[in-house]
Amino acid sequence: MSTPLVMFLLFIAVTLGITFWASKRSAGSSAYFAAGRQIKGWQNGIAVAGDYMSAASFLGIAGIIAFQGYDGFLFSVGWLVAYLTVLLVVAEPLRNAGKYTMADVLAYRLKARPVRAMASLSTLVVSTFYMIAQMVGAGALVALLLKGSGISFHTAVIGVGILMIVYVVFGGMLATTWVQIIKAILLMGGTLLLSILVMAHFGFHLSAFFNAIANVTYHDAKGAVVIKDFLTPGLRYKPPYGPLDLISLGMALIFGTAGLPHILVRFYTVPDAKTARISVVWAMVLIGSFYIMTTFLGFGAATIVGPDFIKTHGGTNMSAPLLAQALAGDIFFAFISAIAFATILAVVAGLTISASTSFAHDFWTNVIHRGVERKAGEEVLVARIAAFVVGAVSITIAILLGPTANVAFLVALAFAVAASANLPVIVLSIFWKRFNTAGAVGGLLVGLLASIGLILISPSLMAVDPPTVVGAARHLFQRPAIFPLENPGILSIPLGFIGAIVGTLLSHEPQALDKYNELLVRSNTGLGSEKAVAAH
């Protein structure tokens, strides 16, 4: 057996053990959906970081920086600063006023059924798109990392899918939380080690490192030798639309993170709003340290391994593992590969539980059965079935798309929908007294449609490929893009807000006004908030 495979199996064995342990402590809705609200602040902080730092941030960001230098580092900055929106605006009111999902907060003073149906739809869209991107990436990556062990793309996708279903169906939020914590610690440890090795390579002289970054040598598309300063802005975002796209990306990150359902559900796993706050700060310390270290990962790969070598040895996503191999050989390559694998598994498990929770709690119990759980345990049962279905659907779509599919845009889309549909209605619901059901439905609908519509006509899906690009890697629409930006945020976020405001002003809802004081007091004081329950 290859060393990466042994390490993968080790991680699987440990996490399955945790799932077994958690399965005995997941009886009842609060235990299954919110880990009994007993997760400690630092634990939840690490778990938030684990949920957030996906393969896109570990492998993707290292690759983007390795190939496009400084512009890639701008992703790193946005991914951390976004947590200020979570900290200052969303986390505490949500914990104070909600139960299991973001829709709980909306349903307080608005008509529960239409609002929950829309919020659930938006949650499912964000989670599924994000998940398909992770699954396709996971399949391609695992097949590549385990090259030689006979594991194909299909086997890898099915394996990842089954594991995530097992974690969520049997272990619920408790198992998912601990999978996130282990993954986050592994990821931080691996990244720190890799950063130290990069510095050691330069004799621990930062000046030598930055000197190398200023002189990255590679061959361009025509085969000519190029020497570039990788710290110069503009390698990715070029005029005329680059600057606008950069601002649009910034908006989607800053306002989207606070609307990502799989991040928001994490704040229900702690006992109170104060603990939720502490967990955001813990998450910010970890996430910030990690993204600062992407300097070493990305620029290290650019300078030590070089874009030429990466291109011929698996492409951009392999930058970090190849850097590990170059610095410390095959065992370290195996270790970093196993971390990448753990990263993917943890993120898809987090997405699965948020999607299935929203389906069971918002759609099944509250929309279809009008808030009544007909039998004890029905909600959890439905969530388990939903987790299974979500997993099976993602596996199928990922296999149909295949390893070469162009799916990077799905992550951008998830952030755009979260920023344009979810965030406006959460914020307006908490801060605007006049806000009502028509506004919430309008905001969610317009934000969702605007994000999807604009991405469909953006360069992500609409471009003319040369004949050398084949199959699923080709763009969906072979014609010049109508909307010039890759990220729709700059337009779709204002549209989401406008949808919510116009919808509100066009209708009257006395009950939403009457219950505003209740939501205001609840969200700001924690009076009447959901309490932690004793472990079973």
Next chain:
Amino acid sequence: MNAMPQPIKPEAVSGTEWDRIAESAEFKDLMATKKVFIVPAFIFFIVYYFALPVLVGYAPQFMATKVFWNVNLAYLFALSQFFMAWGIAFLYVKAAGGFDKLAKDIIEKSARGGK
């Protein structure tokens, strides 16, 4: 309001009680105290953050100015964002300790039946 001070389950808070709290001086004080910190902090971080893509996007030559070794303004400004975010988070946690105290008083007063 009930004359007897009795501990009530928060879940049993009535509709009029929410209104009473929302109109109370203590609650208005809490909201004002929160606003004094959160609104300026939010505006500051939004302006500071979006200055980065705007400057990098529209003044790339200026941002490429080298400061020391081969480190340029663009990288230093990007790096400063991390410390800005941590700094605001630190200040917020300190300020929020005060919010917690005010909120606790409001909850306790409500449990005493508004006295």
